[in-house]
Amino acid sequence: MTTDTAQIASLSAQFTSLQNAFLDNPYPSIHSRIAILKKLRSRIVELEEELISAVSKDFGYRTAFDTLLGDILPTVQGLSHIIKKLPKWSKPSKRSVGLSLWPSKVSVTYQPKGVVGVIAPWNYPIQLAVVPVITAIAAGNKVMLKLSEFTPHTNAVLEKLFDDKMSQHVCVVQGGSDVASEFSSLPFAHLLFTGSTGVGKLVMKAASKNLTPVTLELGGKSPVIITEQADVAKAAHALLFGKMANAGQICVAPDYVFVPKTLESQLIKQLCELYKKHFKQGVEGKNLTSIISDSHYARLAEYLVQAQELGANVIKPLEQNQQDADKHRMGLHLVTNVTDDMQLMQDELFGPILPIKSYGKLDDVLDYIKQHPNPLALYILGQDKEAQEYIIKQTLSGTVAVNDTLVQVTADDAPFGGVGHSGMGHYHGKEGFLTFSHAKNTLVSGSFNPRIGLLLKQSKLLTKLLKWLYIK
Missing domain, CATH: 3.40.309.10 (Aldehyde Dehydrogenase; Chain A, domain 2)
Known part of the structure; x- marks a missing residue:
């Protein structure tokens, strides 16, 4: 059995394992999410030289400056920003109910979606793999991460980053285009792909079979x-x-x-x-x-x-x-x-x-x-x-x-994403947290709620009042 064949055969089992872990704890505390993010930040700093060396091997030669400036620093910086802002982002957002829903209260709560899939490219193999993962974790999700087959040395270090202690949160997948195709077909709660427009179309087509929402970070001619x-x-x-x-x-x-x-x-x-x-x-x-x-x-x-x-x-x-x-x-x-x-x-x-x-x-x-x-x-x-x-x-x-x-x-506090052929959806910062969260409309009514009785009676008085308020 080839490596890719073995990877394909294990994809469903890996997905099921993460799905079960999510169902066991579908709303992890903000404290526990931040603890995971802090651990990852420390590990990236520890692995800095190893990551620089590995990426250079994959490219044939890559300057330490390119890896530090384009991969490691944005990732660590992004982690620090998320850790600082997550408590605020995750708070329910109070919304206006208007007179028609008085005296109830409405808010939007941000709920983890489930198992998120991330397909990373080769050109920035650290940042473009890790940043979507940490953003999805910040939102309370589990993550399956498909790494590029062009960066095997970097992938080996990233597997050390997401070691056995992280297996309940992140599963790392390697392999070529066949593995990527099967990966895209898994019933993820959300799927993020970074790569070419042509491959992005195939990913979106595969995801559509499960009605999986997608974020596509593509490219084009800038x-x-x-x-x-x-x-x-x-x-x-x-x-x-x-x-x-x-x-x-x-x-x-x-x-x-x-x-x-x-x-x-x-x-x-x-x-x-x-x-x-x-x-x-x-x-x-x-x-x-x-x-x-x-x-x-x-x-x-x-x-x-x-x-x-x-x-x-x-x-x-x-x-x-x-x-x-x-x-x-x-x-x-x-x-x-x-x-x-x-x-x-x-x-x-x-x-x-x-x-x-x-x-x-x-x-x-x-x-x-x-x-x-x-x-x-x-x-x-x-x-x-x-x-x-x-x-x-x-x-x-x-x-x-x-x-x-x-x-x-x-820019940590601004969204990143394309439009049309250059992509759809956003991540980075708060927009990334929102992308990987389900915004749940939550209405709460107390014991005093005369509206229900009036609605049941199909009250003409209520109808006149609503028409006077909203249809003028």
Whole structure:
């Protein structure tokens, strides 16, 4: 029996075990939830070096900076925020009853849903696995966590994090696409998937058989708009950071950039100079993360070849050390004269390739963005506040960042999620707690309740009173 076959065979038993554990204690105390979260926070801190080393092995090479900044710190920070805010979030929310329901009282109570499924991706294998889990635990649920088959070394450390002492709360599942397919078909109380739009559709289809509600954190092509009054040097700094962090392998990485025609050459010059300054050794440098696998590297290389064949101009900031196929490492590549028939303008890039499109009128840019699927992130680089406000109101995206890139998703007290093809639903912060909770309408009536008698009698007086109150 293969590993995947064995995993598939055990999925139902693992789900049943967690379901039974939940039914034995369907409303764990806030104190007990916080105790679990504190233990996980301590364990992550203890495992920091091990996690950094494991992720680097999975990528071929990943900078400690990328893992610390993008994986470990947001996870620990998120845990601290949840631990602090959970008592407040979990309190019943008092609501108005209006005169028609007087003297009863109405509140909304937040109840755990049951067993939550989480399918994590490979690009941030710690944060994107652990943060949904801790949010679901904060809401009082049990969790089945499906880890990516691309990160076996990281997975081994995460299994240590969720050790036997956590088995009544979290079950870790590994395996390939067959396991993921069966996993999606389990009758979860809620299912969160992070990954590509294409796979997200399959996950949603599988979940629909059980009417399982889903949160889909997808991606797409996140555009950057540089406005006419932008400080190009500052824009280049934000753009280069957003594109080179984790070698561009981020769901909210800047995917392509619009720049005024009058600023295009200046932007290219600034990006090249900045790259030479910060990544002067190119693929030989220790500050450049590798592409996750040979196949992903080959996909990126093919984008560049096809774009050049169709008339694009590929600009390499360095004359050498721009690509290393054997180690699947790639430096920054700027691409101009791009058209929509090029594959790099159709697919989410997930790599250090940056297409650049010049424009004359801002409205033409907005028309282009609105004619394409709603992105997970939209970036505005420039100091014109009127232009910023106009762009934000005219576009629909999961997140927006002005004069910054990437870091909007690390705001603990704000929701994170896409819209349309870039996803549905939210998690992070209070919105995450609400996502994994059932908001139960709870009405409480006391011994004095004349309303019932009047309703039973179908009282004309009550009818007149209600019509006078509400139908005027």
